Amino acid sequence: MNIRAQVSTVFHLDKCIGCHTCSVACKNLWTDRKGAEYMWWNNVETKPGTGYPTKWEDQEQYKGGWERSGSQLQLKMGGKASSLGKIFHNPDLPTMDDYYEPFTFKYADLTNAPAGKDQPTARPVSMVSGKPMKIEAGPNWDDDLSGSNIYAANDPGVVQLSEEEQQQLFAIEKMVFFHLPRICNHCLNAGCVGSCPSGAIYKRGEDGIVLINQDKCRGWRMCVSGCPYKKTYYGWTTGKSEKCILCYPRQEAGEAPACFHSCVGRIRYLGVLLYDADQIEAVAMKEDSELAAAQREMILDPHDPQIQKAALKAGIAEEVLAAAQASPVYKFVKEWGIALPLHPEFRTLPMLFYVPPLLPVLSMENQGSQKMAEDFFTTLENARLPMRYLAGLFAGGNEEEVKAVYRRLIAVRIQRRSATVGDMDEAEVVKAREIAKVSSEQIEAIYRMTALTHIKQRIVVPPMLRDRAIEAGIDPETYKQEMGFGKRQAPKRRW
Amino acid sequence: MSGNRFGLSVVILALLLFCPPAEAEAAGDPSRGEALFVGRMAFENGGSPCLACHNLTGVGISDGASYGPDLSAMYEDYGAEGVAGVLESLEFTSMAAIYADRPLSEAEQVDLIAYFEQTSKLSATPDNGKLAMLVILGVAILLVFTFLIGKRRLKAVRQPLIDRQRNLINKGGLQ
Numbered sequence: 314m315n316i317r318a319q320v321s322t323v324f325h326l327d328k329c330i331g332c333h334t335c336s337v338a339c340k341n342l343w344t345d346r347k348g349a350e351y352m353w354w355n356n357v358e359t360k361p362g363t364g365y366p367t368k369w370e371d372q373e374q375y376k377g378g379w380e381r382s383g384s385q386l387q388l389k390m391g392g393k394a395s396s397l398g399k400i401f402h403n404p405d406l407p408t409m410d411d412y413y414e415p416f417t418f419k420y421a422d423l424t425n426a427p428a429g430k431d432q433p434t435a436r437p438v439s440m441v442s443g444k445p446m447k448i449e450a451g452p453n454w455d456d457d458l459s460g461s462n463i464y465a466a467n468d469p470g471v472v473q474l475s476e477e478e479q480q481q482l483f484a485i486e487k488m489v490f491f492h493l494p495r496i497c498n499h500c501l502n503a504g505c506v507g508s509c510p511s512g513a514i515y516k517r518g519e520d521g522i523v524l525i526n527q528d529k530c531r532g533w534r535m536c537v538s539g540c541p542y543k544k545t546y547y548g549w550t551t552g553k554s555e556k557c558i559l560c561y562p563r564q565e566a567g568e569a570p571a572c573f574h575s576c577v578g579r580i581r582y583l584g585v586l587l588y589d590a591d592q593i594e595a596v597a598m599k600e601d602s603e604l605a606a607a608q609r610e611m612i613l614d615p616h617d618p619q620i621q622k623a624a625l626k627a628g629i630a631e632e633v634l635a636a637a638q639a640s641p642v643y644k645f646v647k648e649w650g651i652a653l654p655l656h657p658e659f660r661t662l663p664m665l666f667y668v669p670p671l672l673p674v675l676s677m678e679n680q681g682s683q684k685m686a687e688d689f690f691t692t693l694e695n696a697r698l699p700m701r702y703l704a705g706l707f708a709g710g711n712e713e714e715v716k717a718v719y720r721r722l723i724a725v726r727i728q729r730r731s732a733t734v735g736d737m738d739e740a741e742v743v744k745a746r747e748i749a750k751v752s753s754e755q756i757e758a759i760y761r762m763t764a765l766t767h768i769k770q771r772i773v774v775p776p777m778l779r780d781r782a783i784e785a786g787i788d789p790e791t792y793k794q795e796m797g798f799g800k801r802q803a804p805k806r807r808w
Numbered sequence: 809m810s811g812n813r814f815g816l817s818v819v820i821l822a823l824l825l826f827c828p829p830a831e832a833e834a835a836g837d838p839s840r841g842e843a844l845f846v847g848r849m850a851f852e853n854g855g856s857p858c859l860a861c862h863n864l865t866g867v868g869i870s871d872g873a874s875y876g877p878d879l880s881a882m883y884e885d886y887g888a889e890g891v892a893g894v895l896e897s898l899e900f901t902s903m904a905a906i907y908a909d910r911p912l913s914e915a916e917q918v919d920l921i922a923y924f925e926q927t928s929k930l931s932a933t934p935d936n937g938k939l940a941m942l943v944i945l946g947v948a949i950l951l952v953f954t955f956l957i958g959k960r961r962l963k964a965v966r967q968p969l970i971d972r973q974r975n976l977i978n979k980g981g982l983q
Contacts, residue, residue, distance in 0.1 A: 363966075366965070368965050368966075371965075402957055402961055403961075404957075404960045404961040406962055408963075408964050408965070410964055410965075410966050411964065411965045411966050449970075450966060462973065463969050464969070467969050
């Protein structure tokens with residue numbers, strides 16, 4: 314067993330209101346630079362929709378992630394030889410139009426225009442060419458189902474549904490959507506790391522944050538293709554690729570990442586997970602439908618004394634272990650089993666989990682009022698958002714996996730409705746718990762974690778222990794005076 | 809150049825003095841001579857082919873090697889006998905180092921002379937048009953190749969979705 318710690322996250326989609334505050338917080342902090350205008354390390358998508366960049370989920374187009382070839386895992390974009398063959402002309406990149414051409418407005422014209430008969434206007438100009446442009450796309454162009462007959466209809470998840478299901482999805486007054494915020498998943502088997510010809514991308518040993526070394530990056534852009542979530546971006550002024558760093562400088566100072574901190578819906582949870590790194594390859598080789606469950610199996614219980622012992626032996630600090638025990642992510646993913654990874658079938662083992670949205674499912678019949686617990690669960694099959702669609706997003710097509718989550722979420726609702734409104738039969742509440750296989754205490758805990766938590770309980774940033782992490786790799790005496798603030802070149806005396 | 813020619817003349821004169829006049833020469837084979845000159849056929853004693861250092865009209869499409877003097881005008885200047893004398897011993901400083909131990913055989917000499925005679929009738933001006941055509945052809949092939957690679961690259965995703973919808977609307981298929 315090779316125990317490692319991973320800073321993992323849960324996004325509770327029922328609570329996301331699609332306000333893009335997270336995106337703006339991230340943009341202001343990290344990508345408000347020339348050449349980085351088009352990057353959104355954090356973006357919020359509307360589902361169904363094609364997302365950003367357009368149809369990023371369609372790996373026939375973008376060739377991201379891993380696939381099984383024989384008894385081995387291989388990058389979908391090809392092995393080492395093929396990536397060397399196309400190193401100067403990587404064919405599988407999104408075009409600027411698929412992201413969007415960044416634009417601004419000539420605001421100065423509003424105040425500086427000479428006096429005239431007409432109201433002055435601020436014309437849109439391209440931030441690439443500086444010339445006036447017609448805005449035809451943006452990073453959230455399909456927000457709240459706008460242009461749904463183009464964007465939502467071409468969602469790769471929708472396209473695979475039957476004609477009937479598609480019509481049901483887009484029927485007038487029954488249209489349904491939810492928001493899907495996305496950041497880098499800091500995968501256990503990251504496609505970007507596997508595809509980098511320069512070896513510039515690495516997973517930080519002590520916390521699993523995936524980073525691009527800006528000194529080593531040569532801008533080949535293979536990671537842009539290799540990441541199936543399209544979460545690495547090429548910086549057009551630096552000539553290097555960059556990506557979400559999970560605000561590690563903030564975390565090292567004990568603060569929540571900016572997008573977590575700013576989230577108005579408080580949908581974001583962060584905490585440490587312990588996992589067995591020896592299992593990564595075996596898990597990534599599983600069938601599509603087994604991937605979500607297998608990934609959950611990999612996660613280890615930080616309360617188990619044997620695991621604790623092994624973790625300490627593997628060099629995980631006691632403080633980190635304590636953080637893992639307090640981790641809300643462990644509760645969501647493992648204890649309660651109500652959070653699932655996004656597109657596990659890309660086989661990168663993403664460590665960002667989503668609690669699937671309940672609201673649109675609920676309001677399919679009787680506008681959310683429940684008659685009988687049993688009836689209620691059977692309506693899952695006729696939900697407004699087809700289970701197949703949700704299973705395609707969160708469980709590699711395994712509907713049972715998603716249904717099990719929904720049963721628990723609905724059981725929480727039924728019990729809480731019984732407690733607060735008091736119009737439910739106690740027998741029904743018991744039945745709901747039985748069907749969902751959750752205890753009353755668990756339901757209370759889920760309810761409290763979902764609705765009534767303090768930021769310190771939602772976001773348990775582990776102590777980053779940089780001093781120890783550095784000492785583990787480099788003798789501190791060597792390190793002394795050789796690195797420091799503002800020093801990027803190796804000093805002469807080293808060689 | 810003039811120094812070279814002077815040296816050449818001295819050698820030829822010396823050879824003429826010491827050698828008995830050649831008997832009726834066997835007719836050389838110019839095509840074998842060409843093969844020897846460009847190195848398609850190896851010299852019997854292992855000398856390197858003339859083309860390695862010399863240029864000659866009629867070989868290749870542009871100017872060739874320039875280590876030794878251009879041989880295009882040699883036959884015209886010195887005639888068959890003069891050339892025969894040179895080929896017999898090849899006593900120039902830089903050539904002697906190679907050919908002293910690897911002299912050309914009788915037959916080879918004759919074939920080479922026949923070849924020189926043949927090429928001396930060709931125009932000495934290189935055919936630049938042909939070269940230009942070849943360069944243009946090469947560039948064209950390169951461009952086609954680049955285009956074919958480029959066709960696979962950076963396929964637009966969003967625009968085709970829009971175009972498809974516009975087409976449907978134009979045909980009246982959708983609102």
